[in-house]
Structure formats: C-alpha cells, structure tokens
Amino acid sequence: MPDVSRPIPKPDVYVPSKPFWDGARAGKLMLQFCKDTNRFQHYPRPVSIYTGSRNLEWREVSGKGQIYACTIVRVPGPGLEGRLPLSVATVKLDEGVRLMANVIGSDPEDVKIGCRVALAWDHLDGDTPYPAFRLI
C-alpha cells in the first residue's frame, strides 16, 4: 500500500468507464473494443475512432506487451508526492493498442524501449487498483 493516497478519479466523466474500474477491482484490465473492426482503442471514446460507430464493448486484454517509449519523471507535481523518480512508459499491448502507464517493481533506469512487460497493479489508495506494468 502506498504511503500517500492519490486522487481517486470519478468514473464516467468523459464517457462511460465503469467497466474499466470494475475490471480493475477484479484484477482484470478491461479496454474498449470496436466490434466493427475487431480492434481495441484506449482511452475509451464516445465512438469507434476507426469507424465512428457506437458499436463498442469492453473486453479484457492479456496485459502482455512491450515498452514503446519511456521516461523518468523527476520533478514534483500533483499526485507525485513520494513517487519520484517515477518510471512512465507508453506500452504497446499485444492486442495492438497503447497505454501510458507506470512500470513498477524495478529501477526506473532498467526500463528500456523493447522490454517485455506484464500487467501489474498499482494502488491509488487502499481499495482502488490501477493498471501498471512490470518488466518480465
């Protein structure tokens, strides 16, 4: 558990997102899926970015992927208390979609582009898991 609790986002402020948060509590990474094109998209949108239709649903992804880009945030900011230096990466999931996420459980200097990663769970507070990744 983290020493400092971070802001807990309200779901559904942009588009309906409860499946993402419910999934996280069940240990599953749920992302939005376009049924017309059989492709995922992230973050969720009000329509498919591929077709413009609302023929969307939420599906679980494997959480396996590869580091596409990575940085180490070293400057303080809101929600960063006690977290610096912080490994931030763009992860390309095997399902063909990218997320920005933290890589936890290793020295940020060891995170490199091309590294394989698996889903891990960070915690915004005592009972709000948030998806992150770990090196494998």
Place this chain on the structure above:
Amino acid sequence: MTPADVVIAGYSETKVVFRSGRSAYDFAGEAFASLLERTGVAKNEIDGLSVTLALSEAGNPFFAVYMADALGLTPTWLNAGAIGGCSATGGVARAAAGIRDGMCRIAVVLSADAPSTSWRANYGAYRSEFQDPPGVQGPPATFGLLMSRYQHQYGLAPEALGKIAITQRAHALANPNALDKFKKPLTMDEYMASRMIADPLRVLDCVMFCDGANAFLVMGEDEARSRGLNKMARPKAYAEVTNFAGNESCPDITQSGFWKIAPNLYRQAGMTPQDIKMFQPYDDFTIAVLMQMEAFGFCERGKGSDYVLKTDLSYRGALPLNTGGGQISAGQPGLASGGLNLAEAVRQMFGEAEKRQIEKPATALVTGIGVIPYGRNWGTSAAMILEAANA
C-alpha cells in the same frame, strides 16, 4: 489557402513578463493600443477580430466577446482561436478568409495570456481517469516519452538540442521584449549540466510559462498601400491539421502533422525549403524544433542532430532560427505563444529587428503547435510561409 492579396500590415508585441500580476485583457490592451499607434489605423475602422483563447481566462466561453467589449470594438467578423499556439497564424489565415468573403475589411488577430499570474484551464476529458494517475499531468512527461522514441529510432545528440537552446538564447539577448531572466548567455556546459526533468528531457529544453501579448493587423494589400502602410508581410501559404493519425491506435509518434502539411504548404507557396530565409518554428521544447527541421525538408528524416550540429542557425547563418529567442529563450506567454514566433518573422520582414536583423528577410516559415495529447506528439500542427512585400 491564403490569397496573395491579403497582408499583415502591422504588428505589435508586449514584453514577456513572469508573474506580472496583470490580466490577459490588460496585456491585450497594451498590444492593441500599440498596434493602433504604430499603424495609424483608427479603432473604429477595425471590423474584424480574432482572439486566441487564453489559459488565464479559460473559464469563460465568451472570452472573444468580452475582449471585443474590453477594447470597445464592434466586429462584424469574430473568431475565437481555439488551437493554442496555432491560433496566431491560424487567426491570420482565417482573417484573410473573412476579408476575402467580405465579412470584414480590417482585422486584428490578437493573442494575450497570463498563465504565470492566473491559471484557470482544466482540459477535462479523459485526463483525470487515464492520464493523470500515471503522473503525466504536464507536457514534460509526454515530451520525455516522445524524445525517448525519437532517440530509439534515429539517435539524438544532446549537443544538437543544446545548440538550439544556446543559439536561441543568444538571439534573446538582442530582443528587448524577451524575459529579463533569460538575458544571459548560455554555454554547452550549462546546458549539459542542466537538470533532467523527464529523461532525456532537460530543463533547458523547455519553455517557461509567462505573461504577454501580441497583435497583427490584417487587411487587403491595396487597403494597406492606400494608408501608406508600406511594410507588409504577405501570407503565401497556410496549412494546418488537427489530431493527425487520429484514427490509429499505434501510429509512429516521431511523425507529426507537419509531415502531412509540409508538401501542401510548399506547393501553395511555389517554394522549396531552399527558398526559406528564416525559420521561426513553435518551440515549446527543443526536440519539437529539431523534428520540424526534418518535416519541413531542411534535412532528411532522422538526421536532425547532424543537421543542427553542422548548420549556422544564428541570424547571420544559413537558416536563421527563432531570431528573437523563440519561446524557449524569450519566455512563453501562455497560448499567446504562437504569436511570438510570428511577430518575430514580421518584425524581421519590416527590417525592425535591430541588432539581430537578417540581411535579406525575403521569406519566413512560421509554425504553431497546439496541445499535447495522450502519448503522441502534439494535437494541432500549423504552418505559414510569409513573403516580404515592402514597397
């Protein structure tokens, strides 16, 4: 496309100030009054107004209307510039269209912001749920990611980014409007030793939010000449794109919207990169400058570091770069930022750049960048080629 018969016939710019304690309206008033004084145009002749939306007044969806009220204007053509750092060049292009369509005759394109005094923006959308939790609130993390990917694909010499920062700093020393804090030369040792904030991004790769304003007077060329406004900058070409690759989940983030618009821009202008006498690119981060050099054909893709290291980018050089210091060394006046690069291009064309004056300022390429999206490069890319039309 901007017709050749519409020109920028005047410009004004305030000094860039950090935590001025003043509002965007007050800065706008300073730039506006100066524009009237410099051009001799009477306030009541102005019937077109483009206002860049400001971080410091972001809670007000009627900001442009309130600005017209603040300045005592009654425009028959009003545009709210909502593409951030692209709003100045974009505002000029839209004003040209408004003039061509007969909606107004004389337009002012005004950008004023004071985010270092008052920050009222909240981008909302998906950010609280999907961008803030991993710690990507500000642009530096996103640019650290972008730089890491560029470095991975092409190689990136920190000395090249350092040279951009140092060259622009030298230019800022000769710019009376630049932020006072930046009025000292920068060395490569200082650049290399500057603190990492989001690896490989250093603090000296970044802009600092400040306060300030700029304004441009746009009208038909005949109208300008009839008023004796004989210093003119003619927009030869303009192009913009928003949300480039927006229907893809995994685009190559080292390819920005500038790659899409550059060929169109040169075609409109009937020019090639060799015809560009000064480059005034939007410079929120040094890597953005380097990537734009590639997109606009000054060098091959991925060869930006080599190009920068071997090219004289000073105001006397082969490709004069951000000759007023750019935003990185003059200070970034919030979303009025795009007008800073544009004002410098027009100032050079008017022959008013004093100690940093380019010898033959016949053409300029000015660009804009608007908003930093989720895990990509930037949201809007805009570019304008200007041609000096001095009588």
